[in-house]
Amino acid sequence: MKTKRIKYLLILFAGLYLSGCEKYLEQKLYTDLTSENFFSTEADFLTALVALYNDFGPDWGRIYNQDGTNEWSYTMATTDEMRANWSSDTRNFTWGTTYFNGRRPYIPRLPKVALCTDVINNIELSDAEEDVKARYIAEAKVIRAFYMYWLWDFFGPVNPKLDPATLTDTTILPRMSNADYVDAMVQDLNDAISTPGFQDATNDDWSMWGRFSKGVARMLLLRIYMHEKDWANAETAARSIIDMDYYSLEPNYEDVFNIKANKEVIWASHGNEASECWLPQYFFPGGYHHGYAGTTRIERSAGWYGYAMHWEFFDKFQSGDLRLNTIIYEYINTEGDTIRRGDAAWYGAIPLKYTGIQGVGPDYPIDIVVFRYAEVLLSLAEAINMQRGPDEAYEWANMVRARSNVPDYSGMTKEEFHDEILEERGRELYLECTRRADLIRHGKFIQYALDRGVTNAQPHHVLFPIPNSVIIEGGGIIEQNPGY
Numbered sequence: 001m002k003t004k005r006i007k008y009l010l011i012l013f014a015g016l017y018l019s020g021c022e023k024y025l026e027q028k029l030y031t032d033l034t035s036e037n038f039f040s041t042e043a044d045f046l047t048a049l050v051a052l053y054n055d056f057g058p059d060w061g062r063i064y065n066q067d068g069t070n071e072w073s074y075t076m077a078t079t080d081e082m083r084a085n086w087s088s089d090t091r092n093f094t095w096g097t098t099y100f101n102g103r104r105p106y107i108p109r110l111p112k113v114a115l116c117t118d119v120i121n122n123i124e125l126s127d128a129e130e131d132v133k134a135r136y137i138a139e140a141k142v143i144r145a146f147y148m149y150w151l152w153d154f155f156g157p158v159n160p161k162l163d164p165a166t167l168t169d170t171t172i173l174p175r176m177s178n179a180d181y182v183d184a185m186v187q188d189l190n191d192a193i194s195t196p197g198f199q200d201a202t203n204d205d206w207s208m209w210g211r212f213s214k215g216v217a218r219m220l221l222l223r224i225y226m227h228e229k230d231w232a233n234a235e236t237a238a239r240s241i242i243d244m245d246y247y248s249l250e251p252n253y254e255d256v257f258n259i260k261a262n263k264e265v266i267w268a269s270h271g272n273e274a275s276e277c278w279l280p281q282y283f284f285p286g287g288y289h290h291g292y293a294g295t296t297r298i299e300r301s302a303g304w305y306g307y308a309m310h311w312e313f314f315d316k317f318q319s320g321d322l323r324l325n326t327i328i329y330e331y332i333n334t335e336g337d338t339i340r341r342g343d344a345a346w347y348g349a350i351p352l353k354y355t356g357i358q359g360v361g362p363d364y365p366i367d368i369v370v371f372r373y374a375e376v377l378l379s380l381a382e383a384i385n386m387q388r389g390p391d392e393a394y395e396w397a398n399m400v401r402a403r404s405n406v407p408d409y410s411g412m413t414k415e416e417f418h419d420e421i422l423e424e425r426g427r428e429l430y431l432e433c434t435r436r437a438d439l440i441r442h443g444k445f446i447q448y449a450l451d452r453g454v455t456n457a458q459p460h461h462v463l464f465p466i467p468n469s470v471i472i473e474g475g476g477i478i479e480q481n482p483g484y
Contacts, residue, residue, distance in 0.1 A: 039126040045136040048119045052143045053211070055112060057269055058277040061104070063150065064269035064368045066282045068306065071105045071150050072368075074464070075433040080313050080448045081426060082435075083347050086306045093449060093456045097468040097484050105154060106467050109147055114161035116144035121164035131197055138195035141188040142212040145220055148185050153227065153437060154464045156481060157181035172477045185224055189217045201246050203261040210270030210367075215241065219266050219371040222379055227437060231383045238380035241266070247373040253323055253403055254294075256374075258356030260367055264374065268367035276363035279431075282306040283350045287333035293355045294325025301360045302334065308348030309430070311341060312452065316423055322404045323427055326353045353431050374400050374428055382421050390417035397421060400428055418442070458483065 038044050058064045063071045068087050077084035077091065084090040089099060100106050120140045123133050144162075151158050159173040162184055166173075176184070192198055193214050201215045202208035218241045225234035241247065250256045250264045260268075271277035284303025291298055309327065317324050328350035330340045339346055357364045381397040390412050398408040401424065412420065422442045426435060439445035440462050449457035460483020471480055 039122040042132050052116055058271045058368050066279055069104050075436045079435040081430055083308045083310055093454050093461050097465045100467040101469045112147050116140055117161055117164055118167055134195050135197050138192040138198040139212055142192045142217045145185045145188040156463050172474050174477050189221050192217045209261050216267045226379055231386045234383040238376050241376045254355050257354045264372050265369055266371035268369045271367050272365045277366045278363050280357050281362040289332050289334045291328040291331030293328050293352050296355050309351040310348050314349045318406055321406050327351050378425050385417050389414045
């Protein structure tokens, strides 16, 4: 009976999520789940969190799937890192105000913030033990902040439902100010970090792997402060992760992506047989038979070739950089011909990164790494440099570079190191959803697009447009982003 109840509730939560897509601004939640009839036990809380985590997987329609209409794609396919072979709008910056009508990442994600608010409120109202309630509320707040972060990064501050009293109110709210929006995310994350009993990390507990933790909360704080160029708070957030004395660099770069739940990974989108990852198949060309990532022979069936690493980005790696062992830059096709750079219709290298994949695909039970310790060290180096110059910052960046067999940094000006740390982040963190935000923070997003021939790139493209359908339905309440 309990199993049937949980299945029913999961379907009900899924229905709430899908109904939010029908009316773009209708974030109210008509739910019969209350503290009296559902939110009473730890099992009930966990069932509710399953619905909140739904979008963070690697499967179809989720944030970390590569189908071209998800957050994962937009963070890289709009940059010098990756060419989107299937999407000329993404590649050429020709998206407009109708581009996101009825599609991710705006329409489905905003109602999820309201759903988080509803779950948090109902857990607070329940009669469960206070320490149990606190742990699950902390986890739900990290989930809410993460949804809010994605929306903010792409569209600027939006109009989330954060007050449970407004959940059944059909009044359309205006967009929040940037300061208030940032404060709301930071408050949720600091609340979670200060909650006794909320897990520091989940790497050592396979039953918990893929769920959020204090490490994830601190990592989100770090990304928020880096986004805002709040260097002092970014330094504090980075040092708080280091001071956990839990995470560390893997000695071998490839192992970071081939050994699940290793101590360098702070969080990964968890792939398994029930929610598999399609990432490698998007990079293999149609006639692919085999190639080499370093000395590892990668033999696979023909792929979909939706993406490729720009050759100009590939050229940012120095000869001898061990990170090149995760990239295939020539291959043998099914006819037995060697395909090399410059051959027709091969637009760029294959940034495999996950060299330990097994089977012929097209889907693989692998994790997509999202947050890891190397990013913390590079962010700390950048934050220190922007406050006090590079001398103290070198140490942290060189820890990352030493693993890849490239020379230490030294003898740079503050400006030179600032430029170089951007490129080092690109080499180290490719395929990890950082490049767009990094380029925007460094003021290079539009210039790099122009440099690679994207003549339509304009300053306002650092934000995507609010979907036109939302603007119309809002009746003038919701402002469009400048330039659209």
